[in-house]
Amino acid sequence: MDVRKLTPFLSVSPQIAVEDVGIAASMGFKTIVCNRPANESEDQPDLNDIAAACEAMGITYHHQPVISGNITDEDVLAFGAFMAEAQGPVLAFCRTGTRCTTLWALSESSHLDAATLLSTAKDAGYDLSGLGPRIEARQATGNCDAAPKTAARRHEVLIVGGGAGGQAVAGSLLKRQPDLDIAIIEPRTEHYYQPGWTLVGGGVFNRAETIRPMSDVMPSKAHWYKAAVERFEPENNQVVLEDGEAIGYRTLVVSPGLALNWDAIKGLKETLGSNGVTSNYKVDLAPYTWELVQATKSGKALFTQPPMPIKCAGAPQKAMYLSCDHWSRKGNLGNIEVDFCTATPGLFGVADYVPALMEYVKKYGINLNFQTNLVEVDGSSKTALFKQTDTEGNVTDIEKTFDMMHICPPQKSPEFIANSPIADAAGWVDISAETMQHTKFGNIFALGDAGNSPNAKTAAAIRKQAPVVAENVIMVLNGESPRAVYDGYGSCPLTVERGKIVLAEFGYGGKLLPSLPTWLIDGKNPSKLAWFLKEKMLPWMYFEMMFKGTEWLASPTILPKSPSKHEAQDSLK
Incomplete structure (x- = not known):
């Protein structure tokens, strides 16, 4: 549990687990407030279980669901009214703690200046600087909905998602242009090496080997927004975060992964x-x-x-x-x-x-x-x-x-993607299967699991997609049409026994695309060398090469002119 104190009366936290309620009680909290709607994400604990745990521990539980990115005047008034009557100290939580902190800052704006509120939030790990104009407007007019309509902060490249796709494309971009203004939006504090989970389940890896602090993999030259995206506004070249701040961009790269249903x-x-x-x-x-x-x-x-x-x-x-x-x-x-x-x-x-x-x-x-x-x-x-x-x-x-x-x-597109103007009818980001460029908004690209390109959704696919997207983003920034193309490459190391793997490598239409000569690894037969690659080499390549722009066996194909639009064949028939 990550408790962050705003005042002696109020602390906030990212999503808590049922077992955290007992810890909160031992820390002296008398009231717990949840500012998340139920079933907001597939990994969210059942709020009824948290409420029951609070009751068992003698803690008052209060549920005030607030929609991410749409905190209204009524939400602020309700939060302030409850806090005025609540028995403290109080612990409030939401997905990341940002909504709770935003509610607190707006409810306190009637008697604390913006600088004090923003500084306190920053000390707790929440950057609410985009909320400054709204706080000042509330102090001047009492109107909490006087939020800025345009982005106060803008970037040359804005990346949504700090998973494999976001980190890989950032590494490829910075390798090409080290001074490029890049920002990454990612609410999670941990990065997971998901290809390793099969080996955890097989007794080969330890779970801890697949987890790293997000701060360790985030590029030092990129600005990190520790928040979640609430909505896309491609017509304004901006996205809106869960605290209501709009972030502008010249080019947008979308790579949030998918949702487990x-x-x-x-x-x-x-x-x-x-x-x-x-x-x-x-x-x-x-x-x-x-x-x-x-x-x-x-x-x-x-x-x-x-x-x-x-x-x-x-x-x-x-x-x-x-x-x-x-x-x-x-x-x-x-x-x-x-x-x-x-x-x-x-x-x-x-x-x-x-x-x-x-x-x-x-x-x-x-x-x-x-x-x-x-x-x-x-x-x-x-x-x-x-x-x-x-x-x-x-x-x-x-x-x-x-x-x-x-x-x-079963798996699906994240709701904030599926319900957005950049999604196709099935809910996936609508992109060209070759250039990874959005079919409608030319300064938007996508890679990884959230795109609708018909390739296998694997980290190996991202390894090939990231250089393509990086090349095309820079072309668009330079006023050119994208000419780098992706061939649908994906790989699936099928662990048929401990010590041997059938290394499937293929592209659009199921075309075989082996990376190494067949005398070294014949992907159609089980191989000990392929197992060595999976267990010993791929984790290192993931963190030390893919994330840092080293594109070994992944150099993009660049055409003399932008390709014509056409439908690609599914990699997995």
Whole structure:
């Protein structure tokens, strides 16, 4: 829990967990205020559980939901009125703490000057400098909605997202132009090496190896806005942050990743992390996967995959192969019935790699269930309900029991992207599959999981996309049309057993795009060298090369003129 004191009476915090309530009580807090709407994000704890924990600890709980980026006069008045009556000290929380701090600053503006309020917020780790004009307007007129309509701060390049895509494109831009004015908007304080979570679930990596402080990976030459984006205003060349501040740009790069839709499977959130139900798609559960694998000596193991698109389409079966390999080595595999239930019509979207994978399916005795989509989980009875579609389109309900179950959740575009003017009808950022440039707004680009280019959503794809976007951003800043093109490259190191990998590398249309000669690594066959690359080399390349603009085997193709618009073929058919 990250508690930041604003006054002796009020402290604020990013989202707290249920177990943090007891810590808050031990620190002397008498009241806890939540300023987040329920179900604002897929990783948000159930607010009812937090309220119940407060009641159990004798703490007053108050829920005042405030919409990020749209704090109204009524919100400020309600916050101030409650604080006037609340028993202190009070702890207020939201996603990052910014909304709570903004409410406090505006409610206190009637008797404290803007400089004092902004300085106090900054000391607590919140940059509310964009709120200054609104505070001054409130002091002068009492009108809290007198927020500035135009951005007070502007940048040559504004990047939304500090994950793999945002960091990689920043590194490539600064490598080309070290003095470029770049800002990155990212609310999280930790950066996750997500490709490593499969190996955490397989007992190879420790969870801590995949987590770094965001401050350690953020480029020193880029300005970091520790906030979340509320909305895009491309017609004004600006985005609005959750505290209401508008940030302007000449070019915008969008790379916020995607959202895991745990709620799409009935009963999943209630049982996830217990009753033998796990997922490597959540960093805190990957160690639980390994615990379950070691503990399972007999029974039924289910591994599921939802409809596409998902990030790293091979990850659901990677977990399965590593589990089976462990059971085989321990002599338990013959006592375990293993089912792979996938909503897709085949094992893998690029046919060239299927024969090698099928050899392991046969070796491990895995039952394949195609077009079988998980819709409900009952952890207490250890049953799972699937919708199975036959070749004629008929749908049948299938119930399966399990002792262990690894789930890949359905995935979607983040809501602030899906509901924005830069999204296509399906909710993804609408971009050219080659130049990564927005189809409508020419100074906007996207890379990574949030774009609608039909490539595999992997970190390897980002490694190739980042140099393309960097080249094209600089071209646009120089008044030129973008000429760098992306070929749809993506890679999926399929961990078929501990020590061997089928290294799938492919581009648009499923075209094979091997990075190394086949005499060194033949991606269509399991390889020990590919495992060494995955375990020992790729994490280092991710942090020390990709993030720092070293584009080994990733130099972009630059055409003599801007390519004509056309539709690209899906990488994974």
